[in-house]
Structure formats: structure tokens, C-alpha cells
Amino acid sequence: MRLLIIEDEPELNKTLCHYLHSGGYVVDSASDGREGLYLASEHPYDLAIIDLGLPKMDGIEVIKALREKRIGYPILILTARDNWQDKVVGLEAGADDYLVKPFHNEELRARVNALIRRSTGHASPVLNFGPVTLDTAAKVVHVDGQALELTSFEYNTLEYLVHHAGKVISKTELTEHLYDQDFDRDSNTIEVFIGRLRKKLDPEGSLKPITTLRGQGYRFNLTQS
Incomplete structure (x- = not known):
């Protein structure tokens, strides 16, 4: 999943980027509202984290402009303004949730996960698709109750496909949402990850959870239970 952080405090910006990147997210960042609005408008993010007190263009203006x-992707507000009026203004501008500084990184991550799940129609962090179960909080996958050993890239690819189950996801979309900008878009890395996932999810070839549609992309076929 690809996130955008718009935060003008250098240390906090750096800390959040590092923490979320280590949690398996691709993270872009900006340090002022104008740069943040440009990035937020030009790239396909899954969620934006926006501070209210930004230079050049404040967070409320950025949120209103995006809406x-x-x-429509989810927006999480960060604010040092611990009063209900500012929270209401942010939510009415189009934000989906807020955190008051200072906060624990674990709470931030939990809120990010919850907002992304809800934006794709999933209320629970545990997603069941027949014999396949994803725990999106723990980032663990089970098949018939047995845990799979997946690399972070394999897990991220599977999670994105599962969040968009039944839809055809192009190689370009996967690349934009899951990998850093220096990723070689002309490589066959995506195909390799998909091949590995098929073997790990379906060693007997009976489930066929991921279909390749030539020239179009990939589709996760299992139905949520």
C-alpha cells in the first residue's frame, strides 16, 4: 500500500516515514501544503496522513482541495490542536479520522490499517476467503490453518489483490501502489512474485486463487466467507 505523509516537522516526518516503511508500506512525503497537494493529486495513494498546521497551505485547505x-482515498489528520472544534473542521473538510500529537506509532499504524480496510469494504482485520485467511494487522497468511512463509513483497502483493478481490489489477497499478519509485517497471519481478504466491497458496493447483489475464493484469478469484 502506498501512503503520503504531509508533515512539516522534519524529525516527525522522518520518523513516520521510517516506521511505516518498516511496516511494509511504500511512503512518499512532503513538508508543506503546496508540495503535499501536488503529490496527493498526481499519484495513486491508498491513504494520506496530513498535518493541519502546514506552511504555504494549511492542512484543511489541502483536504478541501483534494475532495x-x-x-477519495482516506485521509488521516495529525494535529497538535487538542480541541473538538478543530477536529470537527477537519472531518467536515473531508478527512476520515484524526490523531492528536503526541501519539504512539502503534496507534497510528492501527488507524492507517483500519482506514484502508474500510475503504475497500472490509470491517475486520481478519479476511477469510475459503481456506485462505489474511490477518492484515499481524500481516500473516494461513491456508487451511497452516501459516505460510511469505516475503514482505509477496505479502504486500497478495494483500493488495485481496483488498480488490474480483477486480483485474494491472501490473502498472501493482507497481504504483506497492513499490518504490526506483523499482524497475520493465522487470518481470511482479510475475515472479505472483508465481511464488500461486505455489505457496495452491501447491496442488486446485484453488487457482490468482488468475493472469493476458495484457490486462491479475485477479484474486476466491470469494470472501
Whole structure:
């Protein structure tokens, strides 16, 4: 999943980027509202984390501008303004949730996970698709009750496909949402990850959880139970 952080405090920006990246997210960042609005408008994010007290363009203006552009991915507000009026203004501008500084990184991550799940129609962190179960909080996958050993890239690829089960996801979309900008888009790495996932999820070839549609992309086929 690809996140955008718009935060003008250098240390906090750096800390959040490092923490979320270590948790398996691809993270871009900006240090002022104008740069943040540009990135938020130009790239396909799964969620944005926006501080309210930004230079050049405050967070409320950024959020309003994004919603006016009909950009609908979830927005989590960070604010040092611990009063209900500012929270209400942020939510009414189009944000989905908020955190008051200072906060624990674990709470931030839990809220990020919850917002992404809800944006794709999943209320619970544990997603069941027949014999396949994903715990999106623990980032663990089980098949018939047995835990799979997946690399972070394999897990991230599977999680994105599962969040969009039944839809055809192109190689370009996977690359944009899951991998850093220096990722070689012309490589066959995505195909390799998909091949590994098929073997680990379906060693007997009976489930066929992931279909390749030539020239279009990939589709996770199992139905949520």
C-alpha cells in the first residue's frame, strides 16, 4: 500500500516515514501544503496522513482541495490542536479520522490499517476467503490453518489483490501502489512474485486463487466467507 505523509516537522516526518516503511508500506512525503497537494493529486495513494498546521497551505485547505478534485482515498489528520472544534473542521473538510500529537506509532499504524480496510469494504482485520485467511494487522497468511512463509513483497502483493478481490489489477497499478519509485517497471519481478504466491497458496493447483489475464493484469478469484 502506498501512503503520503504531509508533515512539516522534519524529525516527525522522518520518523513516520521510517516506521511505516518498516511496516511494509511504500511512503512518499512532503513538508508543506503546496508540495503535499501536488503529490496527493498526481499519484495513486491508498491513504494520506496530513498535518493541519502546514506552511504555504494549511492542512484543511489541502483536504478541501483534494475532495473538490474528487480524490477519495482516506485521509488521516495529525494535529497538535487538542480541541473538538478543530477536529470537527477537519472531518467536515473531508478527512476520515484524526490523531492528536503526541501519539504512539502503534496507534497510528492501527488507524492507517483500519482506514484502508474500510475503504475497500472490509470491517475486520481478519479476511477469510475459503481456506485462505489474511490477518492484515499481524500481516500473516494461513491456508487451511497452516501459516505460510511469505516475503514482505509477496505479502504486500497478495494483500493488495485481496483488498480488490474480483477486480483485474494491472501490473502498472501493482507497481504504483506497492513499490518504490526506483523499482524497475520493465522487470518481470511482479510475475515472479505472483508465481511464488500461486505455489505457496495452491501447491496442488486446485484453488487457482490468482488468475493472469493476458495484457490486462491479475485477479484474486476466491470469494470472501
